[in-house]
Amino acid sequence: GVIYPLQTVEGQMRLAGDLAFLLREYETAASYYRNVVSDFKQDRSWKHTAGAYEMWGLCSYFLGAPRSEWTRCMESAYDAYLQVPAGRHAM
Numbered sequence: 001g002v003i004y005p006l007q008t009v010e011g012q013m014r015l016a017g018d019l020a021f022l023l024r025e026y027e028t029a030a031s032y033y034r035n036v037v038s039d040f041k042q043d044r045s046w047k048h049t050a051g052a053y054e055m056w057g058l059c060s061y062f063l064g065a066p067r068s069e070w071t072r073c074m075e076s077a078y079d080a081y082l083q084v085p086a087g088r089h090a091m
Contacts, residue, residue: 002044004045010036010039010048013032013035014048016032017029017032017036017052017055018055020032021055021058024062026062029059030063033052033055036052037049041080046081046084047081049083050076050077050080050081050084053074053080054073054074054077057073057077058070060073
């Protein structure tokens with residue numbers, strides 16, 4: 001699979017999203033996850049895609065977004081995990 005070290009834009013965006021999440025800056029974190037998920041999908045890096053969707057969904061939930069928004073994120077994460085080849089689910 002594709003690896004995103006910190007030297008890549010995708011790796012930095014995911015890290016920035018995670019740091020914002022830890023600081024309870026959920027709007028900022030959601031923005032990073034929303035932006036990076038399309039790059040992960042384009043690269044067909046399904047585990048990274050799923051993880052970004054999960055975090056985006058959690059941010060949406062904590063922000064009080066409509067249930068349809070955060071459930072859509074979680075369903076998209078589930079769909080991305082289904083794309084991962086068998087035996088390759090652990091990160």
